[in-house]
Amino acid sequence: MRRLLLLAICLPLGAQWLKYPTPGIPRSAEGKPNLTAPAPKTAEGKPDLSGIWHIDGLGYSTNITSDLKPGDMLPWAEAVTKERVAKLGLDNPVSRCLPPGPSIGLFGELQKVIQTRDEVAILNESGIFRQVFTDGRPLPEDPSPAWQGYSVGHWEGDTLVVETAGFNDRSWLDFGGHPHTEALRVTERYRRKDFGHMRLEVTFDDPKTFTRAWSIGMDVFLVPDTELLETVCNENEKDAVHLVGKLSDEVKGEIAVPRETAAKYVGTYEIKQPRMNVGISEASNGKLMMDVNGKGAVELIATSQTTFLNEAMGAHVDFFPDAQGKTGYLILKIVEGDLRGERK
């Protein structure tokens, strides 16, 4: 499913201002950004969140509810999620260049924060902006449902608290297809700890979908000396016609892998960029399981003796053990490219 989104995003390859030094960043004598310098403040004395940021939330991209317990999601939502997985995420609105909705930016897209006296604007590299009003206005009472909802923010000490309501019910919370209703309210808490680091906690409260509100926490990193690229998702869009197939087709094509072969792949692999810890384990039925950043293991489907499908990510993984099976690496094939993970 991640594959579908990324196909739609087609970033241009040429470098433009990707290495131009970002002004205003404290630097060493050699010009190296000092990302542990104190967080900057605005003229009004509030923390200044401006900058280009990257959220390390890839672990939640396939299952934003991974911290929930069984039964925390209402049965209708369980059923909808199951159906979307079975269709390999075919109907994910982002595959049609529609906005991601409440989870925009949470799964690793670059975001540029513009902070003024009256608002915080977020420029998303996927091409759309979002506005958070900090001028004291209340949330609208009965707004037209919108992909991004309506956001107001206020400061609690050094934390920017953003409340959002008025979402439409069409966006998916993650690539795993978790749904929500128009009753969803999202609260984000942004705290810039130092120049280069921010902590974000997001609370989802949708009593029509979940039995309780829950929160996820993420580290957010300043990305210096680069710039957003222009992305126009629906330019030259050629993906939609290729979105065919069902999970059941892939499962039908599954082949058997001997346990001694599968056992060679078990271990922990580290991908450096984007930072991912991939855990491969063996289930009691002998099938391999894959976990990314400790967010819950999913069963892999073998398509050859060395290639497996992680259907939730829409990604294939190839294993390259050495002769002894003790060291080696894997290649995770997503659309950004092939990510090599070294066995730890």
Next chain:
Amino acid sequence: MNATFGILWLLSGVVANAQWVNYPTAHVPKTPSGTPNLGAPAPRKADGKPDLSGMWEAENYRQCPKDVGCADMRTSEQFQDLGWSLPGGGLPYQPWARAVRDKRKAADGADDSTTKCLPPGVPRIHTLTWPRKYLQVPGLLVILDESTTGFRQIFLDGRPLPEDPTPAWNGYSVGHWEGDTLVVQTMGLRDGLWLDRNGSPMTDAAKVTEKFHRVNFGNMQIEVTVDDPKGYTAPWTVKLNQYLMINTELLENICLDNEKDLPHLGVGK
């Protein structure tokens, strides 16, 4: 011609319900009687430079034809024909460019990129009916564009234009101040942008200069010069008036959402 306005109106799909469209804009100067004073001096930033921040709309006075039924949807003359105010028959087209314009005009803009939910590009962004919000912060001017819920960045931090950039709808823009006028230079534009609904073409050779001057609190002039020797016989300059919109807000406008127009386009001339 009439169908042109019909197409635009269908695509706009603006949300009808009001949300924050009546919320008072902060920091607007008032007359003694308490009404907004849009003739007050242009605001300035802490560094003394004019502040272009605010929500702006084009000169949308052109009446929509009655028989299309979109009387509340107006566009500017420049939206239809960017060179309408120039003496001597409009923009100085190269022969091929004039032929392209004529063909597109006859087809009522059916192949217009904005009809297909693609961005207007530069400088067309200033002539669309949808409003734009300018956010001016140190080193940067951001334009939030309701037509695509997209954005354009103009760098004011002294960086040079890139040397051989990937062509882009918005190109690459840097600006500097000359007195109270912000002079913005743009290059690296994608080939084949439309300058107006008539379909006046612009090529990837184009260099665009925009001079932004906020005349007073409520008015801004943008003088646009396009130097595109492949498309035009000489550089040309047009002036675009922009008007401040207060006590309202941008709406979320997702053009692709529930898009049902395309199959109906191009069926008439």
